[in-house]
Amino acid sequence: MSRHKGVAPRLAEALGIILGTEEIPLRLQAWDGSEAGPRDAPVIEFRSRRGLRRMLWAPNQLGLSRAYVAGEIDGPGDLFESFSALSSVGKFAELKAFRPPTVSERIRLIRTAIRIGAVGPPPAPPPEEMDVARSGRKHTKERDAAAVSHHYDVGNEFYALVLGPSMVYSCAVWEDGTIGLDASQEAKLDLVCRKLGLRPGMRVLDVGCGWGSFALHAAQNYGVDVIGVTLSREQADLARERVSGAGLTDRIEIRVQDYRDVHDTPFDAISSIGMAEHVGREQIGDYASRLYSLLRPGGRLLNHAISWNAGEMPPDPDSFIPRYVFPDGEMLSLTVMIGALESAGLEVLDVEALRRHYGLTLRAWVDNLEQNWDEAVRLTSEGRARVWRLYMASSALGFERGLNGVNQVLVQRPGGEEPPLRRREWV
Template identity: 85%
Template sequence: MAKKKGVAPRLAGALAIILGTEEIPLRLRAWDGSEAGPVNAPVIEFRSRRGLRRMLWSPNQLGLSRAYVAGDIDDNGDLFESFSVLSSVGKFAEVKAFRPPTLGERWRLLRTAIRVGAVGLPIAPPPEEMDVTKTGRLHSKKRDSAAVSHHYDVGNDFYRLVLGRSMVYSCAVWEDENTGLDAAQEAKLDLVCRKLGLKEGMRVLDVGCGWGSFALHAAQNYGVDVVGITLSKEQAALARKRAADVGLSDRIEIRVQDYRDISDGPFDAISSIGMAEHVGKEQIGNYAAKLNSLLRPGGRLLNHAISWNAGEMPPDPDSFIPRYVFPDGEMLSLTVMLGALESAGLEVLDVEALRRHYGLTLRAWVHNLEENWDEAVRLTSEGRARVWRLYMASSALGFERGLNGVNQILVQRPGGEEPPLRRNF
């Protein structure tokens, strides 16, 4: 067995401290060409000393994420494999916020940094990072608007590459693994329409309408009038264009509007697909009450939202997702979401869990991104493309491990017609 030489063995020790494990099940390749770790394990490459310096100043998930987004560290082509290994060890396996290193561990990190020439002042975070706390009070309208813009206003053409023809940015519904992304998204949109019991002439509200895909499907196939709302100006512009292109501008109205400002109810039905994650636990009761107030008696609401399945965990504002992907986003448990809807006076008609479907959806999005990598970088930045690749790959594994779920909850405002005795969708 060859004797360990070069920088890589020292990096392995430093990364083990940050991950909270004795040994890392990865093979590290350092900037000097040295390697360390199991020979057949997934390879992580440290391209420069900057990666270790970032982790020295932020010895947690955020430091690792910054190094990846900046390109200071990289996987060897299969991020799913690397993350699958990482998720089984140390602090990743604990499914909670990283425990900060002890004083002794910090000293060992500093000594390693000194020995490999990585000591220096903090490096500015990649420009794709956002500290949303600088934009106002939590879940104020101004701050929510800034958070949504950070995530969604990165270019419609970029999203088209990732999402495909359907332009749907939420979990699809797959008949099986070979269904195909576009067909699975169309199946999801139609399932929502059937659950809502849409009929010609109904007036429908689509909360968090995205690029208008649900509004288009519902208006074209069920003859309804749709009001779609979003806080993203780029989404709204494309949604209006898509409606105009198929001659449905008179049936589909797209607004840049906060759901709290809607005052022209009632609606016969409301869809909320992938929007409630932006509301937050403190506001979820008000969200449910507001949507209830906008429904006519007997009207239905379909709430499609990601859930956190791994027990109570306070959101960590200094981790990857809040800083790079969904500022102020918060995944609530199914119990909390159901409780909020029932407390608002809504009757639960149906709950459907789609956890496995989201793993398939995310893997399809990652495939689209990787297949169109150069164009994605051209449309945004290499850092932004890296953010999306990291977030979607890690999220796919989270759904596959059961840490996250996604649920469609169908509720009805009391009064009006009674629901059927059995499901009719």
């Protein structure tokens, strides 16, 4: 069969309708061996009709994502090149809610699908999709616990493959692109300690403590006592093992606890690293007020969180990230975050943007995953590994394009000691 005939040209037509563009900067390879598109372009491989059928029933980001997670489409070459090309055209490039096809577009899409035998009932979503946390009122303690468990309780060994020895699941701080992930994560942990002005004997609360890396660094290097809280039992189990192994059980306590249930105040400092994304716009004011109430006068809070930088966009609960990665997660703008902190009575001392650093961090995580792919699949499933690969690679591109940011906002509860005149202690 000629490589310029067959299924691929009609597949390109269907994908163009879904994406809202006539020019697709991709080389499409179809299940019958045919190809279409520029020969020197990144390759997207459609392995079965089922991948297109998913897009008929969900002609948006979710349909494409489901097909990738299920292994029905793939980017067999450089995944970053393929995703970058895909995200640069049509509806992906508009940075707005994904517009559904018009009636005429849907008719064309169905006709094209009929010609290549892709019409049929909707395939069941890949099993990695999250449903349990999508019922009931958002951000109740029970629903938040279910959402966190979906993302974090997938196996500590799996996360160790992706994150490396640092076991830090947030943006590293890179001196340059060659210094290495572990050293860059340690630099980030130390930066947070210095911004918080930690000194021996202080009481520190680590909100969303993960596997205990910040608590360990702060206790070992700054002589503080730390209470770390997480909603993930698997994280807490490993964090406690690490604390015990370091001989710091008298300085660090790890709890499976919602931050809203912490009452043993006051704290001299609070770290919240990569946790505020789980709070949501409606609850962010209460979050800021709660952390204010936990601080002593003069105490500092370091809020490290991803932001949405591309203007106002309503959250889409049916896109890939909410359904597969962070149920109920929401990226807020830096303006909204600072507004919530200030409205709670906290004084802003410093804001540092780390957008480029997260692109480097995510690329390092993708590299770890790909180098350990067979082991990652063994520890979880191929679908779960594909979810993480898609999420981390697409997120890296989002940071590199400036759609997303990540910011450390340092604030202080008024009263007590005055903040420093200059920020020399943490630069």
